[in-house]
Amino acid sequence: MTSTPMAPSASTTMLVLLPFLGALLMPLLHRAFGTGAAWVAVGVPAALFAAFLAQAPAVLAGRAVEERLAWVPRLGLDLLWRLDGWSLLFALLVSGIGLLVTLYAHFYLGAREDRARFFLSLLLFMGAMLGLVLAGNLLLMYVFWELTSVSSFLLIGFWHQSGNSREGALKSLLLTSGGGLAMLAGIAWIGASAGTLEFGRLAEGASDLAARPGFGLALSLLLVGAFAKSAQVPFHIWLPDAMAAPTPVSAYLHSATMVKAGLFLLGRLLPFAGHWPPWTPAVAGCGLATMLLGAALALRRFDLKSVLALSTVSQLGLIAALLGLATPAAAAAAAAQLFSHALFKGGLFLTVGAVDHAAGSRDIRRLAGLRREMPLTFLFSVLAALSMAGAPPLGGFATKELFFAATLAARGQGPAAGAAGWIAAASPWLATAASMLTVAYSLIFVHRIWFGRRPAEEADLRPHEAGPGLLIPIGALVAGTVALGLFPQAWAGPLLRAAAAALGGPEAAEALLLSPWPHVSLPFLLSVIALAGGVAAYARLGPLREGLDRLAQAVRLDGDATYAWAIAALERGARRLTRRTMTGRLRDYLGLIWLAVLALVGHALWRGGLYRLPALDLSPVAPAEGLLALGAVGAAILVVRARRRLVATAALGLVGAAVSLFWVLLRSPDLALTQIAIEAIGIVLLLLVFPHLPELPGRSDGPIGRGLAAAISIGVGLLIAWLALLGNTTRLFDSVAGFFVEKSLTEGGGRNIVNVILVDFRGFDTMGEITVLTVGGLAVYALVRLRGPASPPATADASETGAPEQTPGHRESGRRQER
Amino acid sequence: MSERGWQVESLILRTAARAVVAVLAVLALFIYWVGHNQPGGGFVAGLLVSAAIAVGALAYGAGAAARLVPWPAHALAALGLSLALGTGLGSWGFGHPFLTHGFGHFELPLLGEFELATAAIFDLGVFLVVLGTVKSILVAIATERGVPAPRPSTAGPAPPARDQATPDGGGR
Numbered sequence: 001m002t003s004t005p006m007a008p009s010a011s012t013t014m015l016v017l018l019p020f021l022g023a024l025l026m027p028l029l030h031r032a033f034g035t036g037a038a039w040v041a042v043g044v045p046a047a048l049f050a051a052f053l054a055q056a057p058a059v060l061a062g063r064a065v066e067e068r069l070a071w072v073p074r075l076g077l078d079l080l081w082r083l084d085g086w087s088l089l090f091a092l093l094v095s096g097i098g099l100l101v102t103l104y105a106h107f108y109l110g111a112r113e114d115r116a117r118f119f120l121s122l123l124l125f126m127g128a129m130l131g132l133v134l135a136g137n138l139l140l141m142y143v144f145w146e147l148t149s150v151s152s153f154l155l156i157g158f159w160h161q162s163g164n165s166r167e168g169a170l171k172s173l174l175l176t177s178g179g180g181l182a183m184l185a186g187i188a189w190i191g192a193s194a195g196t197l198e199f200g201r202l203a204e205g206a207s208d209l210a211a212r213p214g215f216g217l218a219l220s221l222l223l224v225g226a227f228a229k230s231a232q233v234p235f236h237i238w239l240p241d242a243m244a245a246p247t248p249v250s251a252y253l254h255s256a257t258m259v260k261a262g263l264f265l266l267g268r269l270l271p272f273a274g275h276w277p278p279w280t281p282a283v284a285g286c287g288l289a290t291m292l293l294g295a296a297l298a299l300r301r302f303d304l305k306s307v308l309a310l311s312t313v314s315q316l317g318l319i320a321a322l323l324g325l326a327t328p329a330a331a332a333a334a335a336a337q338l339f340s341h342a343l344f345k346g347g348l349f350l351t352v353g354a355v356d357h358a359a360g361s362r363d364i365r366r367l368a369g370l371r372r373e374m375p376l377t378f379l380f381s382v383l384a385a386l387s388m389a390g391a392p393p394l395g396g397f398a399t400k401e402l403f404f405a406a407t408l409a410a411r412g413q414g415p416a417a418g419a420a421g422w423i424a425a426a427s428p429w430l431a432t433a434a435s436m437l438t439v440a441y442s443l444i445f446v447h448r449i450w451f452g453r454r455p456a457e458e459a460d461l462r463p464h465e466a467g468p469g470l471l472i473p474i475g476a477l478v479a480g481t482v483a484l485g486l487f488p489q490a491w492a493g494p495l496l497r498a499a500a501a502a503l504g505g506p507e508a509a510e511a512l513l514l515s516p517w518p519h520v521s522l523p524f525l526l527s528v529i530a531l532a533g534g535v536a537a538y539a540r541l542g543p544l545r546e547g548l549d550r551l552a553q554a555v556r557l558d559g560d561a562t563y564a565w566a567i568a569a570l571e572r573g574a575r576r577l578t579r580r581t582m583t584g585r586l587r588d589y590l591g592l593i594w595l596a597v598l599a600l601v602g603h604a605l606w607r608g609g610l611y612r613l614p615a616l617d618l619s620p621v622a623p624a625e626g627l628l629a630l631g632a633v634g635a636a637i638l639v640v641r642a643r644r645r646l647v648a649t650a651a652l653g654l655v656g657a658a659v660s661l662f663w664v665l666l667r668s669p670d671l672a673l674t675q676i677a678i679e680a681i682g683i684v685l686l687l688l689v690f691p692h693l694p695e696l697p698g699r700s701d702g703p704i705g706r707g708l709a710a711a712i713s714i715g716v717g718l719l720i721a722w723l724a725l726l727g728n729t730t731r732l733f734d735s736v737a738g739f740f741v742e743k744s745l746t747e748g749g750g751r752n753i754v755n756v757i758l759v760d761f762r763g764f765d766t767m768g769e770i771t772v773l774t775v776g777g778l779a780v781y782a783l784v785r786l787r788g789p790a791s792p793p794a795t796a797d798a799s800e801t802g803a804p805e806q807t808p809g810h811r812e813s814g815r816r817q818e819r
Numbered sequence: 820m821s822e823r824g825w826q827v828e829s830l831i832l833r834t835a836a837r838a839v840v841a842v843l844a845v846l847a848l849f850i851y852w853v854g855h856n857q858p859g860g861g862f863v864a865g866l867l868v869s870a871a872i873a874v875g876a877l878a879y880g881a882g883a884a885a886r887l888v889p890w891p892a893h894a895l896a897a898l899g900l901s902l903a904l905g906t907g908l909g910s911w912g913f914g915h916p917f918l919t920h921g922f923g924h925f926e927l928p929l930l931g932e933f934e935l936a937t938a939a940i941f942d943l944g945v946f947l948v949v950l951g952t953v954k955s956i957l958v959a960i961a962t963e964r965g966v967p968a969p970r971p972s973t974a975g976p977a978p979p980a981r982d983q984a985t986p987d988g989g990g991r
């Protein structure tokens with residue numbers, strides 16, 4: 001597929017920024033318009049959907065549209081957007097389902113909820129997900145990847161008063177971000193090795209990249225990130241807990257879009273990693289395992305949303321397995337299944353939300369016979385669930401046929417040797433087994449909650465039909481899955497073919513043959529077996545569930561328990577470390593910091609062979625300077641040795657004055673001015689807190705402590721002196737001073753070179769420094785305010801200031817700045 | 820106590836402080852203004868005003884000294900940061916890289932030739948940040964004694980923990 005670089009217009013950037021802008025406006029709009037502000041939130045994905053539809057023809061014609069906004073061209077850091085079939089599919093899903101979900105959420109959330117925060121987080125997520133799928137290089141994708149994790153955290157924890165929500169949010173964040181960190185390492189390696197992070201260029205240079213050592217590790221790290229995000233085994237444990245989120249969120253993030261981000265990445269990696277030998281065993285193996293495990297786990301749950309969550313895990317495993325097989329037919333099946341899953345799973349989640357909203361419960365043990373009160377919801381639920389089960393003539397059937405066909409074909413087309421071959425050979429049977437389980441749990445949504453008689457104690461459930469606000473989005477999705485089954489080629493066919501082509505080339509596009517009507521073939525046979533077996537399993541659901549429970553207990557592999565244990569161990573270790581190092585004494589902290597500095601810098605000097613001093617080229621020392629230096633040193637010694645605080649402070653002031661005089665002697669008036677001003681303020685501050693400090697010396701260490709302190713101090717002094725001498729004598733490059741002297745007046749407009757450096761040449765540094773200063777000031781303010789009412793000033797309370805040895809050398813670090 | 824924190828009872832100090840504070844304030848402004856061509860600049864100017872506040876705190880008490888600069892300290896710092904950032908973004912607006920300064924010589928009616936530079940705005944930002952931050956530190960420490968205890972964090976009653984197998988209550 002050829003890439004057409006467009007003129008650097010900012011249109012895609014605008015599209016990605018639109019949801020963020022909408023998110024920012026949400027609090028204001030809600031304050032102004034109340035619940036009506038949600039319509040703005042609905043308008044955003046509507047506009048996005050229309051925009052992407054408008055861009056679709058170019059992409060469907062076979063061209064990948066790239067837009068590049070140069071930022072730091074020399075480092076290859078550009079804002080690069082890439083719209084090809086695969087990302088167009090996702091973009092339409094994100095915006096289309098986003099539109100339906102936002103509409104649904106408007107009617108789902110009560111008026112008392114914090115709707116501004118909800119829609120803000122939702123739009124934030126939408127923008128992040130959009131940025132993720134449109135990103136043209138790995139690093140840009142990673143930024144949005146983490147942003148989706150964060151916004152998902154905000155959304156899962158929306159009802160933050162509930163412990164469940166908080167824990168679910170934390171679990172999802174830890175797992176997906178942990179995977180993301182691993183992914184970052186892999187991205188860094190790829191960027192360093194290949195010299196580029198852009199998907200297009202990576203695909204071109206695939207073969208020699210794969211040959212480099214370390215490629216396997218880097219790709220494995222990327223896979224870890226993808227698996228964590230897409231809830232594959234063993235990272236699947238976060239998805240059921242994420243069901244603490246409001247149902248629209250579950251439908252949007254945790255079935256239709258965010259969890260598919262990992263699959264999106266797998267699809268992006270496919271062109272240049274698909275031929276790497278361990279790809280199929282790793283990805284397909286993990287996918288197949290997840291597919292089976294998810295389906296089995298789903299059968300054990302009683303909460304409708306949990307069943308759907310684990311069903312999603314299973315279906316994601318299915319798609320991952322297809323991407324793992326890396327054949328054109330599998331690529332086509334993956335694209336089709338991904339689309340189909342978004343439709344029926346989103347629809348099912350929304351129906352569960354409607355049931356919950358109307359009946360007040362999601363427990364299948366409590367719900368029954370709802371079809372009388374909620375006929376339309378019943379109809380939609382049945383259609384969506386049958387599609388999930390793969391019953392003709394619905395969309396799920398058509399795509400599942402492709403799935404079976406791809407697994408069968410993989411034995412011939414795909415890799416033949418070793419683990420890959422074994423997996424390819426086993427895939428059809430594993431697929432059929434998983435499909436049986438899928439049918440079994442799908443039937444819960446067809447039969448269990450709608451038929452039968454409600455137990456007597458549930459008579460207080462008063463279900464009513466869902467309102468149109470909830471039904472319309474559900475209906476749209478269900479209509480989609482029905483249409484996908486009945487006449488796919490008319491609307492979804494070109495889109496899916498373009499997506500398949502982006503994954504596996506033109507052969508994949510050709511392999512995408514969706515047909516609604518069964519024709520006798522091996523895939524159809526497998527479908528029939530799956531349907532029959534699933535119905536049989538459902539008929540014996542109770543015993544099946546008990547069997548699974550017994551199996552789970554026997555195997556004793558509980559992901560949630562492992563996670564809980566790991567978190568507890570982490571907290572225990574952190575507490576121990578904190579207790580050991582955070583003693584509350586300033587001297588200990590400084591000692592640690594300086595020790596680390598000594599070790600690191602000393603090591604660097606040693607490695608660089610810089611412990612040998614080259615010929616010194618020092619200017620002669622005038623007697624005045626020598627005297628001043630001696631005076632400063634003497635004053636410094638006096639500071640340490642003084643017995644009374646006043647003497648120590650005065651000596652400190654002397655040191656500062658001596659340094660200021662040095663600046664004057666060296667003809668640096670700005671530095672002298674600054675030093676004097678800081679000395680004055682600092683001394684005043686010190687003098688004024690004197691009445692509240694205990695007399696010197698405070699708690700004193702034993703001889704070991706004192707010896708260690710002396711050693712560290714002397715070491716640091718020698719190190720700094722060494723570095724100063726080195727800095728003076730080493731000429732690795734020309735001094736930049738000449739440039740400043742030349743350009744200061746002509747290009748900076750000022751005669752004070754120091755000032756021009758501060759505000760102009762190095763203005764960026766200054767901006768960073770004043771930011772740090774502001775933050776430091778806020779920190780001091782917060783620390784002082786948080787201390788609460790302090791004891792009366794007359795008693796010198798040693799524990800008050802937290803550092804009994806309040807040596808006069810303690811200053812706010814933000815105020816002494818090297819200029 | 821908070822209003823008068825640090826105040827030293829001394830007539831000499833009070834008398835001298837009047838002059839000292841005034842001189843320091845004017846000096847600070849002067850040093851800021853000439854900073855581009857002579858020693859000085861925004862940072863030193865901010866420190867000098869802060870020194871004035873410190874002296875004022877000694878003479879008149881922390882509350883009165885804080886009123887020497889009647890704007891809230893954090894707002895000053897935030898304004899300073901915004902100015903500095905705005906200067907950087909402004910150059911973006913003209914198509915130049917971030918934080919490109921411009922300067923020009925203009926003929927003003929009474930003052931003759933005058934040089935204006937965007938760097939002055941940036942320096943003003945630095946000035947305000949230093950002023951705001953140091954003032955907030957000084958005032959916070961000086962008025963520490965009178966600060967009420969913070970309220971315990973309002974988390975609200977936590978609903979009973981729910982099992983995954985049992986569904987949430989109605990309306991969700």
